[in-house]
Amino acid sequence: MIWKKFFLSRLSSGKLKRHSIFTNRRYSRWGDIGSNRQEEIDWRDVVTEAEQIVGYPTSFLNLRWLFNDEIANTAIHLRKLVGTNHPLLKSAKNLLIGSKSNLQSVGLITLLVSKAAGFHGQSFTRNQYESGVLHAQRALAEIVEMKRTGHLIHRSMVNLQDKEKHGDKYKDLLYGNKIVLLTGDYLLATCLQHLGGLRNNEVTELISTGLRDLVEGDFLGERDDENNPLPTKPKASNTVKSHYNWEDEDNLAKLGSNEYLGQGKDEWLLRTMLTSGSLLGKGCQGAMKLAKQPHLERDAYILGGHLAIIWQIYLDVKDFFIHPNSYSLVGSPVTFAIWEYPSVYGYIIEAKLEKRPVEYKQLYYAVRGTRAFEYIKKFLEEEMAAILMRSEKFPIEDARCAIQKMATTVHSETLQYIE
Template identity: 35%
Template sequence: MAVMWSRLTCIGLLSRGQRNLSIFSNPSPSYWNKVVSDAEKIVGYPTSFMSLRCLLSDELSNVAMHVRKLVGTKHPLLNTARGFVYESRNNLQMRGLVVLLMSKAAGPSPAASEQLLPDMVSGIYPSQRNLAEITELIHTAFLVHRGIVNLKEWTNSDGPLKDMQFGNKMAVLSGDFLLANACTGLAQLNNTKVVELISSAIGDLVQGIYHENSNSTEESNLTVASWEDQTFLSHGALLAKSCQAAMELAKHDKEAQTLAFQYGKHLALGHKVNSDLQPFVKRGTDPVPFSLDSAPVVFHRQIVGPERWLQQLQQVKTITRQMDHTKLWEAIKSEKGVSQAVDLCCYHGNKALEAIKRFPPSEARSALENIACAVTKF
């Protein structure tokens, strides 16, 4: 499964030609950091480096030694590695933390055996902690694989071609290693329902990547509804299904599993919309490049219609046929696409709150409520 996912991911990314990798986009960093810090205290230990055991293994230590060869180039793998080391407190390596908080908020179920209760640490079963680590490993592998460079777009300013080729190999191998460890840990949980859930989440990630590839062109007819479906696959399925799996491990009923799934789904979607909005809502900054399949652009394209959208694209093209993001940014800001994206972000944040409020009051539930509120702040 690990090899198949890696190959499909690599093929999809190389066809897309995505060279910039941004995995640390946060709403209001100072507020977000406080929410995360408070939440980590509740579950018993910091989870920013939850996959540290795997990251410091002999195999990946050897990879890290080789990655040093990429210093001085623009290969995304270097930025990914740097982000894990220096910016762990500022990223959304939050999936494991959310899984742990959800586990503690739900607590033991009436159907759970009393013999298992002494195994709980800070109100969380060992199997749920293992699941949280597995979730982080899958997400990390996904990020590493997304750092593959389309060599057809390589330029001399990126660095020597041989180094870029080497970086791609390292991205594939290290991502495969992380995913293989995640699959091994998944099997050791000895729960077929959980294996099915997380395996389907990996499949969703692959499908989401292909959707992104097919809808990343200027002529894309991506609607808001299809954007949400696509975003769920590539950004929400893993968190949603991991939250549901945590309930399954504690033998909670279908209602609790559904609520946990809904919280993870809407939290992930709300965070993605928030991330897409950052180039349009940051104060005191100049326009920055943004994706043409981001939420505000999709709303804008739907508002103005396909013909006017193509006209706007032609108007912002420079003599060299390059996109003038400043002019396009101004055109999008002049319409209601940004405000509608803000409304969508708030909608998903509120839906996440609705789901988590169905759980009993506790510190863990309050922390999950704070996280849901944080994704709606700009």
């Protein structure tokens, strides 16, 4: 593995001695699968160290926005949803408690990239920064995190078209949907207010296009009757004209194209960039604009994009193995399997034509019977190498190593699920 050789060479040179992932046995478990409890402990260790580097506990990024009268009034009504299994309850739990799939990682990465890039001290007064991060960059990290939070809260709405299906819980679920709309709208509106407070038109444009991409991702491709995304019918290999290269495109313009749908990895990359990579990458790029570091803007955007990609691979693989009866049909395991063996798509199209739920368990074993996870492992190695190489362009060592450690932890745990 190229990236492992690179990292070990850095370790032997002494440059990574203090922060190396290999100084603790927990981060070198490439084969055996640990418990979820141990996994969460490891992740908290990595996050805690990263928070110490940026001098800011990112769990408070949420609290600063949530402890106010508007959200407090909404929280009172949340109690009425207990027992209804409304998705908003799970979103609220993740928001307050935190998890690897949660948004705290988005704000923390923005802060780490800000710290890793540094800034010219003579361009800013002492009261404009703390612990090597500008106050404006901290505000941007909060905005990016809460913009994605508001969007995900909106996505937790329940489809109530079939009133009879929900029976006595219909009114409670409808009430929950109203709270979803109000809470998500409040957070997004507050984001725009704070974004204007940065008084930087370029950053405002950049982050606004990130929100545009999030919405675009919600309408990409086909959907089922419950509005869940479905993979596109795979194209014949000889009809593929080009592959999606997100690093070279103009990120202020519309990302990608529908021509990449049905092309396996290209379709998955486009979905990931729209739903997470764009906003995280643009948050990191915006932090460079605020620090007046134009030479690092593109590197920051690309680094953020690769971090979002490796994160999504982890979430897809974990979801597939932990929830074999309800995983995402547009996740990397299913998408890669369909591209290799188009016959796997039959499980999905038949269910759609017959207007019945997909047989997830049968599809699960069909995917396991392909080489999808071999391709995912190769893709994972490529993304890890890209993160390490791109992060080396940032001069501040402790923050740079923290970014690499976070990525390596995600990489290691993804392999644990696969192997």
